[in-house]
Amino acid sequence: MKNHKQHRRIFLVLALVLGMSALFAADYSGEQVMWEVYNRDSGDTMRANLIMTLTNARGSVRERSIVQYRMDKEGVESKLMFFLSPNDVRNTSFLSLSYEDGRSDAQYIYLPALKRVKRIASDSKNDSFMGSDFTYDDMGSRHPDLDTHTVLRKELIQEKSTLVVESIAKGDEDYPRTLSWVVEGEWFGLKKEFYRQDGTLGRTLSIEAFEEVDGIYVITDMIMKDWEKQTSTRIQMKEVAFNLDFDDNFFTERQMKIGPRG
Amino acid sequence: MNIRQKTFVVFLFLVLAVLPAIPANSTFSGMVRDYAAVRLESLDMPVHEQTMDAFYEHSTDMGKLTLHPVVYSNPNKALQLNLAEAYFDFYLENADVRVGKQKVIWGEAEGAFITDLVSPRDMRSFILADFSEIRKAVPAIKVDYYAGPYTMQGIWVTHFIPTSLPASNSMWAQTPTLPFPPAITSVSFTDSAMPETTLENSEFFLSLGRFGNAVSWKLNGGYVFTDEPLASEVTAPDPATRVISQRYERYSFIGGSFNTALGGLVLRGETALALDKPMNSLDTSKNPPITIEKHTQVQALVGLDWNMLGSQWSTQYLMVYTHDHTASLVSQMKPVKEFAHTFTFRMQDTFFDEQLTVRLFTYIEVEPLNTLLRPSISYNFGNGVLLEGGLDVFLGDKDGTFGTYASNSLAWAALRWYF
Numbered sequence: 001m002k003n004h005k006q007h008r009r010i011f012l013v014l015a016l017v018l019g020m021s022a023l024f025a026a027d028y029s030g031e032q033v034m035w036e037v038y039n040r041d042s043g044d045t046m047r048a049n050l051i052m053t054l055t056n057a058r059g060s061v062r063e064r065s066i067v068q069y070r071m072d073k074e075g076v077e078s079k080l081m082f083f084l085s086p087n088d089v090r091n092t093s094f095l096s097l098s099y100e101d102g103r104s105d106a107q108y109i110y111l112p113a114l115k116r117v118k119r120i121a122s123d124s125k126n127d128s129f130m131g132s133d134f135t136y137d138d139m140g141s142r143h144p145d146l147d148t149h150t151v152l153r154k155e156l157i158q159e160k161s162t163l164v165v166e167s168i169a170k171g172d173e174d175y176p177r178t179l180s181w182v183v184e185g186e187w188f189g190l191k192k193e194f195y196r197q198d199g200t201l202g203r204t205l206s207i208e209a210f211e212e213v214d215g216i217y218v219i220t221d222m223i224m225k226d227w228e229k230q231t232s233t234r235i236q237m238k239e240v241a242f243n244l245d246f247d248d249n250f251f252t253e254r255q256m257k258i259g260p261r262g
Numbered sequence: 263m264n265i266r267q268k269t270f271v272v273f274l275f276l277v278l279a280v281l282p283a284i285p286a287n288s289t290f291s292g293m294v295r296d297y298a299a300v301r302l303e304s305l306d307m308p309v310h311e312q313t314m315d316a317f318y319e320h321s322t323d324m325g326k327l328t329l330h331p332v333v334y335s336n337p338n339k340a341l342q343l344n345l346a347e348a349y350f351d352f353y354l355e356n357a358d359v360r361v362g363k364q365k366v367i368w369g370e371a372e373g374a375f376i377t378d379l380v381s382p383r384d385m386r387s388f389i390l391a392d393f394s395e396i397r398k399a400v401p402a403i404k405v406d407y408y409a410g411p412y413t414m415q416g417i418w419v420t421h422f423i424p425t426s427l428p429a430s431n432s433m434w435a436q437t438p439t440l441p442f443p444p445a446i447t448s449v450s451f452t453d454s455a456m457p458e459t460t461l462e463n464s465e466f467f468l469s470l471g472r473f474g475n476a477v478s479w480k481l482n483g484g485y486v487f488t489d490e491p492l493a494s495e496v497t498a499p500d501p502a503t504r505v506i507s508q509r510y511e512r513y514s515f516i517g518g519s520f521n522t523a524l525g526g527l528v529l530r531g532e533t534a535l536a537l538d539k540p541m542n543s544l545d546t547s548k549n550p551p552i553t554i555e556k557h558t559q560v561q562a563l564v565g566l567d568w569n570m571l572g573s574q575w576s577t578q579y580l581m582v583y584t585h586d587h588t589a590s591l592v593s594q595m596k597p598v599k600e601f602a603h604t605f606t607f608r609m610q611d612t613f614f615d616e617q618l619t620v621r622l623f624t625y626i627e628v629e630p631l632n633t634l635l636r637p638s639i640s641y642n643f644g645n646g647v648l649l650e651g652g653l654d655v656f657l658g659d660k661d662g663t664f665g666t667y668a669s670n671s672l673a674w675a676a677l678r679w680y681f
Contacts, residue, residue, distance in 0.1 A: 087680035131616025
């Protein structure tokens, strides 16, 4: 009898907590949360060194080194990446231009052996980025209008209060449903789960470390795990700097050929 | 291992030994490759070469020095050390200036040369381990001026450099069939006469381009020499002998190229109008039997690139039209058609986290129907080590660009190490 009463009390407390969470979560719509994430201050410009570590199903490891530059200006997010290693891709550069107004991304690759900048088909957003578990879409900021968003609940992760947002893709996607754990008030994600079309969990993005640089939260260590292939990719960001001055010719064909120097 | 290969290995170790001494503001990188090919018909091994392709770059406050030495070691040839490129880049606020021996690549065509006429070609092997090796550097001063999304480029090629053609004893040499009467038992070509090194004999190129998100385009033009020689005169030292002398002729061209995205497709285009392009006319019933005529020629290409089923796909259509065409027109002693049509097709897919790459590249010439099929596969072990293998299969009519090499179909393998 005492046990039964205790169970009822626990149930009531749980219901109260969940109810309050739901009430609290309801302060924000899913769209509001994801627009906050999209519009979060991430600096008008940024430079960082990326170390990408790929681990395959057998546990063998390959490492790639990239220097990345980003600029947000007049509704366009320009991103320029130079591959420093491995040696067979050194000096290859990749430029992507993403538009706030929802236009398709423009993507270019510079192949140093051919001395040629090529426009590449930009519907490759679901394709693997450099053989990693990240897609091209993961490497950019996904426009909130591409999905419908619902706040499901509130959870505590890494001592941070997060809102769990379910996003359902409006178009055809490899992962039509995702769950994002977004830090309330700071509006950066701490975890993301990608569900396949059959509803099973395909990939999980977990944030291992983040830090505040110049008042901006930066994810400095993240791991994408592919549950089907049993592979994972870790991206560590080092020497992050914000609000640098890039001249007008930086995110262009010219700089792709010149390289990170000059 | 013969003496040349030993020399190559010793040279390689010497280069690697000095790597730690490279200054902090310099980089030394490159590739070592062992490439062997077996002819499918005769099962001989006409190619087994070792290559070291290196880049030394030294950055200063003024700009960057680039040296690009290449060493080839082949059992049947002398060790070749070639400074493929040597130039200095000056980076100014709104302009870049490159001075020295350099390769310049223009246009949107893959595996075809339409406005891409600044750097001549190295056709000595016809089929190369790397397509990037097909271009020869030219001594030039190149200036790029930037104004927002627009780029103006001017190039002055101070000394004309011709395309390198296969030696007469090469498996890629073509023996022209000249319709001289049977009484003429010996026909030979003299070495091509090189133009004198004068300002007048320089080549000039100009380009205006816009790098745009919707459409990127370039307008190009140039005043150039024919990269391959033309037969200029026929002499008869005796009644049974004809000696054909060769020289390079000048012409000008204008053209342009563009690329744009159409949904998930990339559309590319390129065209060039060669004005009064010198060509040979061969008619042995006339005297002289070989003359140089000038014809306007149009080349146009349209290409599409797209992703499908996780693979990259590309196709191109190239058309060449020769105005005022006559049946006697020849290029390198092969008939020139009024209209010539070529298709290319490329597919590439990767597996096992991009470690395994499968490729197919195909040229198809429509008339006469002949083709080159180039399937290949490569495995990337990581740390810059790649193992590759493939086939170069020539099929179709013997009068075609590719069908003529039907007996040269190859199977090849290569091991590369990028350092």
